[in-house]
Amino acid sequence: MGTVGKALDLLDIFTRLRPQAGLSEIARLTGQNKATCHRLLTEMEARGLVEQVGPTREYRLGPAVLRLAYLREAAVPTRDAAMPVLQSLARATGETAHLSHLVGGVLHTLAFAYSVQHGVKVTMDDADILPFHATASGAAVLAWLPEVEVDRILSGPLPARARSANRTVADVRAAIGHVRARGWAETLSTFERDVQGMAVPLFDAQGACIGALAVAAAAPRMTPDLHTRIVAELTRAGAEINALWGGQVPPDLQTLWRHAA
Amino acid sequence: MGTVGKALDLLDIFTRLRPQAGLSEIARLTGQNKATCHRLLTEMEARGLVEQVGPTREYRLGPAVLRLAYLREAAVPTRDAAMPVLQSLARATGETAHLSHLVGGVLHTLAFAYSVQHGVKVTMDDADILPFHATASGAAVLAWLPEVEVDRILSGPLPARARSANRTVADVRAAIGHVRARGWAETLSTFERDVQGMAVPLFDAQGACIGALAVAAAAPRMTPDLHTRIVAELTRAGAEINALWGGQVPPDLQTLWRHAA
């Protein structure tokens, strides 16, 4: 792996639960040498990608990332464009809608919208990581990813949540076939108890799968009627976001969605 | 310079006017070898920091920067915290208020707020770069930056705008003294014609200057009365944002601001 990759890997240790970390801690978490970490962090600090804070000299993400994000949204307004669709999807279904993005082999929450209809709702957070093995979004993405990518992802370590749900790689592979034939993915009480997730894939201009649009419903209030309504709204919204993003939906999937709506 | 620094420098070529660029163009703009650029870009693409788009294979900022920005704002909500103050400053003065951040020796717009009072207003954009030599924000930052930093910045090339305004390094150095003695910076029709800017510095928890809060007023409607109102509101808002951010304002500056308000 190149030096730049190592440096960028250091950024992944920052999460919502661990917003900052000391030098030794970072070295321990990444398995890199302390001196190496120090050099890489110093170099990133000079560009504002990370910054040191307080007398403990802990590192955290720096202000430069904000600037880059503004420029990205100005150049390609994925979030701004999708937000209205996401909100109308949440309103139409009465449940939580969310959008996830595939970046570097990991599925991240890009945006979400709640419905005001029910007091009990599935809650989310921006930048959360979604496990492939146990979410509808993950299944939707896997189903339309090239075989080699799927292999690479499934050969990785199974996250704790997937193991506890007794989902093996074979289970996931079997599910992929169903998902592809149906045009959307569904999971029941796997990612979280009492959450029913349904998702459709999103594509880029070259027809490569780059993420998923999903509805996360509170399982106790699911009915056959609500289920069909969600499928209809989800496929419609999926087609809409793909159109807004300039995504190229495979023709067979397009017809599946047309029949679902 | 290290490899990581070179890689991150490549990101700086993306601006609002040039949201994407081809490989050869990037190599030309950065002065790096084409093969080097390609390797660095490929490595950054693997982490989603940049992405390639369309049949031209041009590069642009990738989706990973959004995730990093969410995590940054979640960890240290600079923008969210400052936004209300910025809006009330714009409302109280009837002019445009904006906030800039010093990152990697460059002053970037972090946020801004317009007043609805007048149809003619000074307009801004997120992530814009402010020249030190010809803005109130730049002067405010220079006035409270360590001498060595000031030297480093002023020894750099003068931007075209500063030259056209006939402002030399000596001019700027002289101005710094006045700014420091007064507690706030002011420029008249320098950054843009018919724009009067006034700014106060912002500090981090260690008392280091990290940015500026400014009001950009339409010069034609400036009156002595408005001028004193802006100074009062600006210093009050400056103290407030420094408090919100946990910034340590130098004691002598605190007293200057108290007398101005």
Place this chain on the structure above:
DNA sequence: GTGTGTCGGTTCATTATGTGAACCATTGGT
């Protein structure tokens, strides 16, 4: 006080990694 464990940061011999001129294969214009 004196050990013992951290911490952030630095040094420097070793070597892995990055470098870049020259090279393809394509594309688009003349």
Place this chain on the structure above:
DNA sequence: ACCAATGGTTCACATAATGAACCGACACAC
């Protein structure tokens, strides 16, 4: 058919990354 771009690749070479050992500072235990 030619030329001048483009994005991307190769490989001998040299620069830049590496990491065990080190430092001084701090905090806690005894």
